[in-house]
Amino acid sequence: MRILVTGGAGFIGSNLALTLEKKGHDVIVIDDFRSSKFENLKGFQGDVICGDISEQDLFSLGHVDVIFHQAAITDTLVTDEHEMMKINVDGFKHILSFAEKNTSKVIYASSAGVYGNNPAPHKESDMVNPLNAYARSKREMEVIAQNFRGSIPLLIGLRYFNVYGPRERYKKHAASMIYQLAQQMKAGKRPRIFTFGDQQRDFIYVKDVVEANLLAMNAKENCIVNVGTGKPESFNTMIHLLNNVLGTSLEPDYFDNPYDFYQNLTCADITLAKEKIGFSARYSLAEGITDYFREDQIT
Template sequence: MRVLITGGAGFIGSNIAKQLERSYPNAKVYVLDDFSSGHFKNLIGFRGEVITGNISDPSLWEWLAQNYQFDVVFHKAAITDTTIMDQALMMKTNADSFRHLLKCAVKWKAKVIYASSAGVYGNVEPPMREEGPQEPENVYGFSKLIMDRIALNFLEEHKDIKLIGFRYFNVYGEGESYKGKTASMVYQLYKKIASGEKARLFKWGEQRRDFVYIKDVIKANMLALEKDVSGIFNIATGESRSFNEIVDILSIELNTKPEVEYFDCPYDFYQQHTQADISKAREVLGYTPDFSLEDGIRDYIKVLRA
């Protein structure tokens, strides 16, 4: 099996690369990344090859199509900073690049497993369902929604190729530290509390998210690799928790009582409440999360302390 992972030096991509090498030791795994937000340290221990390139460059895909053959593509490369407002850049990088990849997938006859986002839903009433309303609040969410539409149109035309999209909710876990300001609130709050600083939250910390641990996300990707299915799926826990609850859990695990500073949210596109309906992923993929927020944070802290 020959596997390409775009964005393979990033948070989710690097975890997939390492899991593939553990689960499929005879597979040939290649990482593609431009290292704009990914980091080489995420690939320490990875034994495969690394290709440096920008997914929005059509000539890169032409070169890959001519020189490589892949059986599976995990497409995780994207602009993931939701505060970037350059609409053309976001659409070119996230949506248009997907078209280049799918053209190669037809040539390779490769299964494609790509990253969409809960950002496609915006502030619709939870729980969010794959076939329900989709009203993105920013161009990032819109770019992912267009990716999903490209995927659905592709599936109508290429029924012989398997294509799976994952609408990730709020992922946290090992490998995200190099994302900087876009790392999860779990990571950001841990760093503040562990160093004795104030925990800082938008007023009044009751915004709710469906937080999903990286190990559950990798589990979903491995299921998609193994299953002979296509479609778009929510990947989450199916439960929403507040930012205040993260502070409470970290306080217990770190045995401290941090001071919390609340401040005004500077964004007018902020999602107030996300919660996934994961019944489709459960029924079609056999996906069920193994980690509650408490369990995930507890496991993550071991890694952060190490």
């Protein structure tokens, strides 16, 4: 199949583009490299278009069977609503209009951020509660996608939870907590986390996220589903596992959480993902961290 991966030089997009190519698909990447580097695409043979998804003429690409839409401003600390909406929302509209005229399936990245500080486990039927510009843009994407129901062959939104794995380094401060703590530990520093490290996150390995995207291509109907493990793990456990792979024995350096509110637990309800796209995560946190270290030493 002819497949377009937007944001294909980024963390998740590059893992996806390389896997799709290995499976024999003709893959085109479009990226403006604002939070990634070409190096993520080492070994990739397909076309790479340097362009902004909110402006690029997509019709010159010819027919595309499936679009995996990953391009977005992914830094949750960005507060510029204009820029966030222009890229994440208008950019997505541009992609959807192209998919409509071109009859392409669309699998797009949403985020668990839409749940805000709702109590866990997070279910797709829950009221959404986006609390920052990034999360609001992701929710707006889901709303806009509804308007294209029926005019695009398949439209699947994937609400990723906390993704970690190879090729995330160019996200810098926006890379996963696993990546950030590993860097501290590799520099011989004690990993700094909030008192007393018992907060839990639904960490999901990027290879599972790629798998969820591949499965979504064959879904029978439009849907929005969670992409998480359903098995949250604590920050303390994460540090224990990092000590194991790095061969260190660094104790957490606890400090008081400065935030008035902090989400102590995120956890995906994974029932709908199983039912609608046949997805359940294969990697536990221990297996994911081990594989991550084996692939690129978490550099």
